[in-house]
Amino acid sequence: MEVTKDISSAREKSSWSRRLREQFAQVPLLGWLFGLLVAVVMEYLVGYPLARVLGLASVPALFGFEIIFRIPTLIPSTLLYILLVYVLPTGLVAWLGSSLANKLAARLLRYPLLISVVIHLGLLYAVLHLWGSFNDYRMIVLKLTLIAIMLTLSLNVVNGYMGEFSCSHPGFMALGAYAASVFTVLAFVHDDVFGLPLLPPALGPFMFPIALILGGLVAALGAVLVAIPSFRTRGDYLAIISLAFTFIVKSFIENLEVVGGPRGFMNQPPWANLPTVFVWTVLCVAVIHNFVRSTLGKALCAVRDDETAAEAMTVNTRRTKMVAFLFAAFWAGVAGGLFAHVMRYVNPGTFGVLKLSEVLAMVYLGGLNSVVGSIIGAVSLQLLMEALRPLEILKWIAIAVLLILIMIFRPTGLVAFTEMDVKSLLKPKWKAVEEVQHAVTAD
Amino acid sequence: MTFFLQNLVNALQWGSFYALIALGYSMVYGILMLFNFAHGDIFMAGAYIGFFISSGLVALSASGVLPMPNWLILALTILFTMIATSFLGMLVERVAYRPLREAPRASAAVTGLMVGIILETGNLALLGARRRNFPALVETTTYQIGGVSVTNTKIMIVAVSVLLMLALHLFIRRTKWGMAMRAMAYDYVVVPLMGVPLNTIALLTFAIGSALAAAAGILFGVAYPVLEPYMGLLVGWKAFVAAILGGRGSVPGAALAGFLLGFVEIFVAAVFPSTLRDLIAYSIILVILTFRPHGFFGEPYSAHLRL
Secondary structure: OHHHHHHHHHHHHOOHHHHHHHHHHOOOHHHHHHHHHHHHHHHHHHHHHHHHHOOOOOOOOOOOHHHHHHOHHHHHHHHHHHHHHHHHHHHHHHHHOHHHHHHHHHHHOOOOHHHHHHHHHHHHHHHHHHHHOOOHHHHHHHHHHHHHHHHHHHHHHHHHHOOOOOOOHHHHHHHHHHHHHHHHHHHHOOEOOOEOOOOOHHHHHHHHHHHHHHHHHHHHHHHHHHHHHHOOOOHHHHHHHHHHHHHHHHHHHHOOHHHOHHHOEEOOOOOOOHHHHHHHHHHHHHHHHHHHHOHHHHHHHHHHHOHHHHHHOOOOHHHHHHHHHHHHHHHHHHHHHHHHHHHOEEOHHHHOHHHHHHHHHHHHHHOOOOHHHHHHHHHHHHHHHHHOHHHOOHHHHHHHHHHHHHHHHOOOOOOOOOOOOHHHHHOOOOHHHHHHHHHHHHO | OHHHHHHHHHHHHHHHHHHHHHHHHHHHHHHHOOOOOOHHHHHHHHHHHHHHHHHHHHHHHHOOOOOOOHHHHHHHHHHHHHHHHHHHHHHHHHHHHHHHOOOOHHHHHHHHHHHHHHHHHHHHHHHOOOOEEOOOOOOOOEEEEOOEEEEHHHHHHHHHHHHHHHHHHHHHHHOHHHHHHHHHHHOOOOHHHHOOOHHHHHHHHHHHHHHHHHHHHHHHHHHOOEEOOOHHHHHHHHHHHHHHHHOOOOHHHHHHHHHHHHHHHHHHHHHOOHHHHHHHHHHHHHHHHHHOOOOOOOOOOOOOOOO
């Protein structure tokens, strides 16, 4: 009783912004997810009427960026909409429900960690699903963002943890995309090129994971081509070898008439729905998160810091490099397969230098050697690219200037060399309260 | 034999573009130990600047204010464009590379890539997607020498690029500034302590590299008079490959590898279907680098770079 009194007196002393920060510091991840869920449910229920009342033609597709850039007079109502639909409900629920959410989070942590993780992910999926099913545009942005996370993470394994400058990711992605597409189209689709489906199409959705794994394996096979020269050289020469690899793959596909050559390849079945992409992304994050913390991941960091010393400490550098390359290429291939089935059309021109700049920018924006950093980098850059789409051609100038500024003022990226600690992410945030109490008693 | 000689002539021309651009990559690498990924787009910018300067000079000459013969216009275009583009190169160094001197090298690579994107899209936004035609300054005459047809533009292109390379060689070997550049390439930590200003040398390197790229851009415009904003992507990245193939930081290596890449591409296109050109050329490079991982003139794991 006395403690709460002290806290309230401490509150009176501090400014309201600090008080707000203290309040929200106590909200656990679970609370935020509940808040977001309420927000998207609210948008689902009252989004259209509210938008109509505020004078907007429709519900803002991507947080109102497209409206802000096109019709500046609607900025106030767009901001009001964002405030009413997203910010206020999320904030209120997170604030009011923080003690309940903390209790729940603490209760969940008594069971194995996996249960807590699954419940959090389920909530996250519900939020994304409700938000994304509003219209097709949101859905495709969501799927592409998830795929970008996979790509960025797998590139971070090579460029961050292994410390190379690999430019081969568009190549791996292209191999995965084409291998998975050819498999699904050959087996399950009535197509002009490959004729009747070989297997009953009803089996298709169940075989889709196999198609993706096949795509990943083909990409990994291609990675052998890059990995073998990497035994003898490092740094800039490897950058060229991997760049040459990307060009070779692109040129190879362009010359492959069976899959349409430079015209591209289409008719992929629409199996890459949100649950599939979400599950694969979660799988990718989980596997890479564990990989980089495993013995092999540590060996990888050792090879990066000093190859000779690592060798002397009984690290099998060749095997480590090989495994890392194949592993990264596998996930890039899976991401490519998903990409092909989300777009339902691929052409070799997609997997060129521009894609490379995009993925590299995501990795270095987020920060090397960090799973969280890669997720943040991929999500923020992908959303930024979509948000600035109304600027049309100037979009790329804006993004490039922004990235240059970030590189100048934060050369290591937003979150570099930070490990993702799942437990501390999910745990209840009582600590903030304790800190306040501590500060009060210290006074 | 005629077939071989004919392709050799074509390859010499094609290789001069690569060699001139590769020199810029290699020089910057020698000084700063990083690749200027915007270099291909500086080549593009040089071609565009050359287009505007030569169009201006042609208009000036045609209006009768200052009548000039075509060869003079071309010479003046090359001169002015090289000067203008060298300022662009210095600007790029100042904006994208100097603030990141202490940062990880990969961050500088990202800023370089982004500057390249800014140059491409900036060009697209300012001038539109319409392709520009480089004014025809040289009337093409074809000579037949023993069954091999050689045009005067080809001779001019090869001659100008070889002259520029010789000038660069003399500059690096014989002048005080060249000596400073070589010293900086040898050790860019200690040499600044001896009173050689790193930033000035870096600016100079960017200026010279960009001027060479601009010359390549104009020569390219003379040979293939269609300019488009993305022309730097393909040629630039291939020249980058040539710079590595020659051995990083090695000026003669870059020139040699540029010509070699030109030969490989032209001969592949002459023997096989031309769509296979990139595939085979890059495969050859992959094989060369697998067996000679440090290029022709590069030294393994060494700070002692040749300039």
